[in-house]
Amino acid sequence: MSEILEIVKNQSPGEPEFHQAVEEVVESVKPVLDKHPKYRNHKILERMVEPERLISFRVAWLDDNQEIQVNRGYRVQMNSALGPYKGGIRFHPSVYGGVLKFLAFEQTFKNALTGLPMGGGKGGSDFNPKGRSDTEVMRFCQSFMAELARHIGNRTDIPAGDIGVGGREIGFMFGAQKKISNQFAGVLTGKGVGWGGSMMRTEATGYGLVYFAQNMLAVKKNSLKDKVCIVSGSGNVAQHAVEKIIDLGGKPITISDSSGFIHDEQGIDADKLSFIKDLKNNRRGRIKEYADKYSSASYTETKNGDTENGLWHIKADCAFPCATQNELGKKDAEKLVGNGIKLIGEGANMPLTAEAAEIVIKSGILYSPGKASNAGGVATSGIEMMQNYMGSYWSAKEVDERLKKIMSEIHQNCLDAAEAYGFKDNYVAGANIAGFIKVADAMIAQGVV
Numbered sequence: 001m002s003e004i005l006e007i008v009k010n011q012s013p014g015e016p017e018f019h020q021a022v023e024e025v026v027e028s029v030k031p032v033l034d035k036h037p038k039y040r041n042h043k044i045l046e047r048m049v050e051p052e053r054l055i056s057f058r059v060a061w062l063d064d065n066q067e068i069q070v071n072r073g074y075r076v077q078m079n080s081a082l083g084p085y086k087g088g089i090r091f092h093p094s095v096y097g098g099v100l101k102f103l104a105f106e107q108t109f110k111n112a113l114t115g116l117p118m119g120g121g122k123g124g125s126d127f128n129p130k131g132r133s134d135t136e137v138m139r140f141c142q143s144f145m146a147e148l149a150r151h152i153g154n155r156t157d158i159p160a161g162d163i164g165v166g167g168r169e170i171g172f173m174f175g176a177q178k179k180i181s182n183q184f185a186g187v188l189t190g191k192g193v194g195w196g197g198s199m200m201r202t203e204a205t206g207y208g209l210v211y212f213a214q215n216m217l218a219v220k221k222n223s224l225k226d227k228v229c230i231v232s233g234s235g236n237v238a239q240h241a242v243e244k245i246i247d248l249g250g251k252p253i254t255i256s257d258s259s260g261f262i263h264d265e266q267g268i269d270a271d272k273l274s275f276i277k278d279l280k281n282n283r284r285g286r287i288k289e290y291a292d293k294y295s296s297a298s299y300t301e302t303k304n305g306d307t308e309n310g311l312w313h314i315k316a317d318c319a320f321p322c323a324t325q326n327e328l329g330k331k332d333a334e335k336l337v338g339n340g341i342k343l344i345g346e347g348a349n350m351p352l353t354a355e356a357a358e359i360v361i362k363s364g365i366l367y368s369p370g371k372a373s374n375a376g377g378v379a380t381s382g383i384e385m386m387q388n389y390m391g392s393y394w395s396a397k398e399v400d401e402r403l404k405k406i407m408s409e410i411h412q413n414c415l416d417a418a419e420a421y422g423f424k425d426n427y428v429a430g431a432n433i434a435g436f437i438k439v440a441d442a443m444i445a446q447g448v449v
């Protein structure tokens, strides 16, 4: 085990997701440290794995029965070498310090890859919005922000959405923060278009993922046209990945939620996608309803947390895991590779287990890590921040063009960094190396702080 990993395991016991994220980066950057001793001399990795600030707080709120509920809220302010802390807020029962540390660590490199001035952070709560009324969600968000507000600011820390936090929650949190601070400042991104939000922010993560896949396929003189795609998840990232796949002539055939997945052999088209959006965003229902409505689809129930659920066992050309961390395990990876998958593009953060990633990398297929291929979301948050600073709005076309350009630059930077350090065509190593060097050089320039 590397020395850094040993330190992390000793200092942060019981946080396997954080250990997993650190181990992957440490392995990738080893040749960089060997070539440039300054990174070891300045103890860059030792400093990177220690959050600059870790905030944990009580969130007490009243449910609709006037009963008091208590949750735990967090903000991990990981690294501010490149700019103010930036990263989403996740509301999910699985949230604890270890998950948020892994996400904040990943975010630091992801944000560096966008080329925009953003440090890394992440926050959230173990609050489960599922089954809660709008007023309960509002009261929870207000209580959460009553504490978080003192730690954030548009030049300090700019949160956004993530799992369980969409337009509704951002609205409630923004309203609460505005009331507390008496300022209408761009202190959250993912705001509604019309009150400080950017065009295309909602679409950006999923679209960016597919633009990145397009870039990878183009290197092999290939494209998404007529490609059968399996997609997991049915939240914001999955919905917009499916939308862009359809747009580019591909054929998405699956979508899932925590209860199960649907397999539509005829493909999900624009009308069916509208149904999914309404089901998930407005009615907040279960994906099973899709199979009840469309006879071309079958539904398979999955146990919560079951990675070998069969979705990844369907034969396809491209796979886009867009649900959550470690959703795709060893057997899934073996099956995908055995079935001749051409490309895996991560829409979620760290959706492949370490074992699965190893199998996929060894196979040599096109494989992009989330910190590169899902960076379009936070990049567009950066674009939202620019518009807020300037007090202006840009058109959807303009934002989309910037997004495409950023995704193709990230793609090229990953390839270049990988090649420069002996990992030709390995996007995982390339993303880690390119992100690491950017953050590390800024840390060295800013002294021991």
Ligand code: GLU
Binding pocket: 086, 087, 088, 089, 107, 110, 158, 159, 160, 161, 162, 163, 189, 349, 374, 375, 377, 378, 379, 381
């Ligand atoms: N939660 C998203 C991510 O994982 C977006 C963060 C942001 O826009 O700040 O990158």
